[in-house]
Amino acid sequence: xxxxxxxxxxxPEYQLDLQQLEPKWHELFxxxxxxxxxxxxxxxxxxxRFRQAPKSYVGEFRKSADGAVSLAYxxxxxxxxxxxxxxxxxxxxxxxxVAAIPNMSSQRESLGLFPVLVGMRFEVLAxxxxxxxxxxxxxxxxxxxxxxxxxxVDYRRIGLTGTARTVLEIELQKSPKQRIQISLSxxxxxxxxxxxxxxxxxxxx
Amino acid sequence: MxxxxxSLSRRMCWLAVxxxxxxxxxxxxxxxxxxRKVSTNVMDLIPNQAPAPELAVARSxxxxxxxxxxxxxxxxxSDPLALKTYKQQLAASPLIASVVDLAAxxxxxxxxxxxxxxxxxxxxxxxxxxxxxxxxxxxADVSTSALADYAVxxxxxxxxxxxxxxxxxxIPEDPLLLVxxxxxxxxxxxxxxxxxxxxxxxxEVKLAVSALSYEGQExxxxxxxxxxxxxxxxAPQMLAIDSGAHRFAAATEANMRxxxxxxxxxxxxxxxTICILLCRRVLLVLHVFAMLLISLxxxxxxxxxxxxxxxxxxLVFGCVLCGVIVDYGLHAYLHGAGTGERRLKDFLRPxxxxxxxxxxxxxxxxxxxxxxxxxxxxxxSCGLGVATVVTLVYTxxxxxxxxxxxxxPFSRGRRFSTLWMMPVLGLLSLLLLPxxxxxxxxxxxxxxxxxxxxxxxxxxxxxxxxxxxxxTVGDSYAQVMxxxxxxxxxxxxxxxxxxxxxxxxxxxxxQEEYLATGSYAQAHPEFGQRVLLALAAxxxxxxxxxxxQQAWQGFIAQTPLDAERYERLIASLAASMSGTLTGVLGTRxxxxxxxxxxxxxxxGTQSLxxxxxxxxxxxxxxxxxxxxxxxxxxxSLSLWAxxxxxxxxxxxxxxxVGTTIMSVPAAAVSVATSGMFWMTGSLGMFxxxxxxxxxxxxxxxxxxxxxxxxxxGVVPFSVFVSGMTTSASFLILSLSKIPSIxxxxxxxxxxxxxxxxFNYSFIPRIAERMKSDG
Numbered sequence: 001x002x003x004x005x006x007x008x009x010x011x012p013e014y015q016l017d018l019q020q021l022e023p024k025w026h027e028l029f030x031x032x033x034x035x036x037x038x039x040x041x042x043x044x045x046x047x048x049r050f051r052q053a054p055k056s057y058v059g060e061f062r063k064s065a066d067g068a069v070s071l072a073y074x075x076x077x078x079x080x081x082x083x084x085x086x087x088x089x090x091x092x093x094x095x096x097x098v099a100a101i102p103n104m105s106s107q108r109e110s111l112g113l114f115p116v117l118v119g120m121r122f123e124v125l126a127x128x129x130x131x132x133x134x135x136x137x138x139x140x141x142x143x144x145x146x147x148x149x150x151x152x153v154d155y156r157r158i159g160l161t162g163t164a165r166t167v168l169e170i171e172l173q174k175s176p177k178q179r180i181q182i183s184l185s186x187x188x189x190x191x192x193x194x195x196x197x198x199x200x201x202x203x204x205x
Numbered sequence: 206m207x208x209x210x211x212s213l214s215r216r217m218c219w220l221a222v223x224x225x226x227x228x229x230x231x232x233x234x235x236x237x238x239x240x241r242k243v244s245t246n247v248m249d250l251i252p253n254q255a256p257a258p259e260l261a262v263a264r265s266x267x268x269x270x271x272x273x274x275x276x277x278x279x280x281x282x283s284d285p286l287a288l289k290t291y292k293q294q295l296a297a298s299p300l301i302a303s304v305v306d307l308a309a310x311x312x313x314x315x316x317x318x319x320x321x322x323x324x325x326x327x328x329x330x331x332x333x334x335x336x337x338x339x340x341x342x343x344x345a346d347v348s349t350s351a352l353a354d355y356a357v358x359x360x361x362x363x364x365x366x367x368x369x370x371x372x373x374x375x376i377p378e379d380p381l382l383l384v385x386x387x388x389x390x391x392x393x394x395x396x397x398x399x400x401x402x403x404x405x406x407x408x409e410v411k412l413a414v415s416a417l418s419y420e421g422q423e424x425x426x427x428x429x430x431x432x433x434x435x436x437x438x439x440a441p442q443m444l445a446i447d448s449g450a451h452r453f454a455a456a457t458e459a460n461m462r463x464x465x466x467x468x469x470x471x472x473x474x475x476x477x478t479i480c481i482l483l484c485r486r487v488l489l490v491l492h493v494f495a496m497l498l499i500s501l502x503x504x505x506x507x508x509x510x511x512x513x514x515x516x517x518x519x520l521v522f523g524c525v526l527c528g529v530i531v532d533y534g535l536h537a538y539l540h541g542a543g544t545g546e547r548r549l550k551d552f553l554r555p556x557x558x559x560x561x562x563x564x565x566x567x568x569x570x571x572x573x574x575x576x577x578x579x580x581x582x583x584x585x586s587c588g589l590g591v592a593t594v595v596t597l598v599y600t601x602x603x604x605x606x607x608x609x610x611x612x613x614p615f616s617r618g619r620r621f622s623t624l625w626m627m628p629v630l631g632l633l634s635l636l637l638l639p640x641x642x643x644x645x646x647x648x649x650x651x652x653x654x655x656x657x658x659x660x661x662x663x664x665x666x667x668x669x670x671x672x673x674x675x676x677t678v679g680d681s682y683a684q685v686m687x688x689x690x691x692x693x694x695x696x697x698x699x700x701x702x703x704x705x706x707x708x709x710x711x712x713x714x715x716q717e718e719y720l721a722t723g724s725y726a727q728a729h730p731e732f733g734q735r736v737l738l739a740l741a742a743x744x745x746x747x748x749x750x751x752x753x754q755q756a757w758q759g760f761i762a763q764t765p766l767d768a769e770r771y772e773r774l775i776a777s778l779a780a781s782m783s784g785t786l787t788g789v790l791g792t793r794x795x796x797x798x799x800x801x802x803x804x805x806x807x808x809g810t811q812s813l814x815x816x817x818x819x820x821x822x823x824x825x826x827x828x829x830x831x832x833x834x835x836x837x838x839x840x841s842l843s844l845w846a847x848x849x850x851x852x853x854x855x856x857x858x859x860x861x862v863g864t865t866i867m868s869v870p871a872a873a874v875s876v877a878t879s880g881m882f883w884m885t886g887s888l889g890m891f892x893x894x895x896x897x898x899x900x901x902x903x904x905x906x907x908x909x910x911x912x913x914x915x916x917x918g919v920v921p922f923s924v925f926v927s928g929m930t931t932s933a934s935f936l937i938l939s940l941s942k943i944p945s946i947x948x949x950x951x952x953x954x955x956x957x958x959x960x961x962x963f964n965y966s967f968i969p970r971i972a973e974r975m976k977s978d979g
Binding site for chain 1: 370380
């Protein structure tokens with residue numbers, strides 16, 4: 001399992017049918033959907049098509065019980081916090097006011113994927129992507145959403161790995177040279193977020 | 206009934222003299238297209254030949270670009286189909302020109318594409334202006350290599366920010382980050398409606414008809430209702446709030462109409478009651494109103510013949526006429542009360558002196574350069590002329606010559622013997638006059654509509670920070686940008702935060718910078734290659750930046766740049782601005798402009814620098830400026846008119862009597878002005894107009910009192926009746942919620958009431974003394 005790549009997973013024998021999932025996948029998705037609050041460190045690696053080495057960003061990841069996701073970037077500099085829900089995406093840079101990321105932008109589109117992927121809600125994506133999966137052990141699974149031929153999407157391939165309780169890696173790929181890879185570590189499952197955390201990470205305009 | 210000298214047939218002839226022109230006038234007035242004839246657009250108050258060119262642009266922009274835009278807030282739109290249906294319903298109507306969902310407004314994309322395409326001529330000048338001094342700080346020589354290294358350092362720093370992902374795709378074509386750096390400056394221009402809560406939308410609807418016309422009101426309200434009903438098929442809880450000039454205009458009109466109705470009725474009842482109490486004649490009121498009606502109809506007919514288009518403000522000011530006409534009617538009808546026959550010979554002298562002086566006073570307004578004041582002067586002058594003839598013909602031709610029997614002992618005029626009152630109060634008030642402050646804010650004339658104001662505030666909150674519009678003008682785009690530099694320098698010097706204002710002027714180069722950049726590119730074609738080398742050295746894939754090198758070569762091919770290209774470039778930029786960006790840059794009739802959006806209140810009330818050729822494109826401020834200029838003009842014209850009236854009185858009565866008569870209205874207006882200032886805190890344009898009307902009325906009382914007292918030994922009864930009816934009528938008007946009518950009513954009431962008491966306390970005593978002095 002560990003040696004397998006996302007490319008290798010895109011093969012007929014690994015294809016999943018969302019309508020007729022095997023019980024192990026069904027249970028896994030249900031269990032992951034049931035996880036309420038998640039807090040973790042993240043490392044985001046961006047591979048630019050114009051740069052030889054990727055650029056790394058570090059921060060704190062949070063998922064709230066209502067499915068919203070917050071990414072608080074802290075390094076190389078404390079740059080911004082993003083709060084994404086299914087129908088909105090807000091950000092706050094430094095001490096500036098909260099602003100919405102325009103609906104039409106590609107940034108909005110990519111950020112909008114996070115709550116869907118972390119929450120394992122693939123129904124809408126299934127119209128645009130084919131789903132492949134490998135579930136070797138309870139604590140190790142890998143999923144790939146591969147763009148359907150006719151679908152118009154920003155990312156041709158989305159890769160996910162995780163455990164029985166959480167997603168650990170998300171990779172959004174436009175091309176091998178242009179992709180975003182987010183890895184979670186030090187994952188915790190707090191009972192909830194207090195008011196201060198909510199105002200810092202799950203803000204609204 | 207005596208018919209001496211006034212037989213029935215003769216009276217019928219005189220009646221025909223009145224009725225024939227009245228009938229002709231009514232036919233003429235009925236044939237008019239009133240909507241075209243009478244302008245209700247407040248923007249028409251700004252003269253076509255405005256004193257400053259920016260005011261003309263402001264007028265043009267306000268009426269063509271910013272007028273007729275309605276903001277619609279939609280709440281609880283749980284289904285996107287509801288939004289789609291609502292928009293489709295509106296867009297399908299001929300009443301609507303366009304419907305823009307502000308959150309999905311694509312106008313920024315058009316502008317973004319244009320800016321990206323012309324990034325070198327538009328944005329490279331500013332990049333160079335920043336980069337050269339920065340490089341000079343660390344390097345001995347500002348070479349193209351050093352500039353290229355600087356560009357890569359900046360790119361590295363930008364990649365540290367995760368937000369750069371928004372511009373990731375364009376970096377290979379724009380490693381200098383020309384567009385990302387400018388984006389913050391121009392994105393905000395179309396940012397309204399982006400920060401909305403879930404299921405909430407903000408639309409900007411542009412009407413195809415005027416918001417101030419009937420088509421822009423009731424039919425549009427119905428259309429909004431229908432659209433909401435259709436949308437609720439998909440989102441049953443959906444709510445819609447629209448706010449704009451159409452709602453305010455309709456509500457103001459409806460409220461004013463109902464208020465004018467009760468004001469008219471109350472005034473009529475007050476006059477009727479006073480006439481019944483004082484004269485015991487119901488018919489008196491009917492006769493006076495008949496004279497008023499005939500005079501007004503004839504005057505309006507003459508005005509509509511003389512003027513292609515009349516502003517409703519001129520007609521509203523025409524209510525001044527009503528006061529004077531009723532006054533004349535009462536003087537004429539009550540002439541001879543208690544002293545014998547109603548004789549034309551006795552009446553003519555005081556009447557013509559009063560009419561003549563008032564007419565001369567109002568004719569001064571004809572010399573104003575402001576069209577509304579001209580129309581007002583013409584209307585009142587023409588009305589006075591007409592009223593003079595109508596009053597004489599009606600009272601001395603049509604009516605019998607039986608005088609009215611007075612019932613009030615006041616007519617002897619002996620009760621008020623406090624001679625000192627007028628001079629003392631008058632002089633004391635004069636001392637207070639210099640401390641009076643004037644209120645020219647057009648908002649002070651706005652009818653209070655709290656519900657609509659709350660709705661507007663709600664929609665504004667959704668739109669984000671309330672922005673004030675500043676407009677900078679010039680004879681060319683080059684000049685506009687030069688003027689903008691002045692404005693920018695002033696904003697910076699005034700401490701206005703950089704994020705508090707937005708303008709394309711911030712990233713559009715001046716013509717000088719544009720030409721200098723062209724020269725630089727021509728002299729340093731190797732810059733593009735140097736950037737690629739610096740990128741490769743810093744770990745970038747130089748091949749990926751080939752599009753940048755091609756764009757740079759394309760820019761060099763365009764050089765040398767010239768002034769004509771500059772104008773064409775900015776014109777193309779202006780043309781690419783659509784939707785909510787319409788009018789941000791533009792030209793009309795040889796005038797060019799650029800708009801700056803600034804957080805409301807960020808510049809306070811400071812005047813903009815003259816060299817910036819800018820003004821706040823704020824309807825409130827523009828109109829307040831107009832109102833202020835009208836007030837100043839009215840004030841100076843009133844002074845001229847008063848001087849003319851004084852000259853006439855001095856010529857007719859001689860210096861001693863003339864001064865005595867003039868002192869009554871002068872003292873009355875002085876005391877009333879101080880009193881009103883003490884009561885209200887500030888005075889405005891309509892107070893001033895009311896004062897002038899009050900002065901004319903009090904002058905009539907003084908003239909009639911003087912001549913009557915000298916002739917009969919009593920103050921004519923008509924003075925008391927006229928004074929009481931006028932005071933009562935205008936007291937009722939002062940109760941109005943319509944600010945202009947309230948101000949006018951209050952000032953006329955104060956001046957006439959005070960004038961009447963001064964008249965009774967002063968004129969008979971002085972007249973007696975002069976008589977005893979021989």
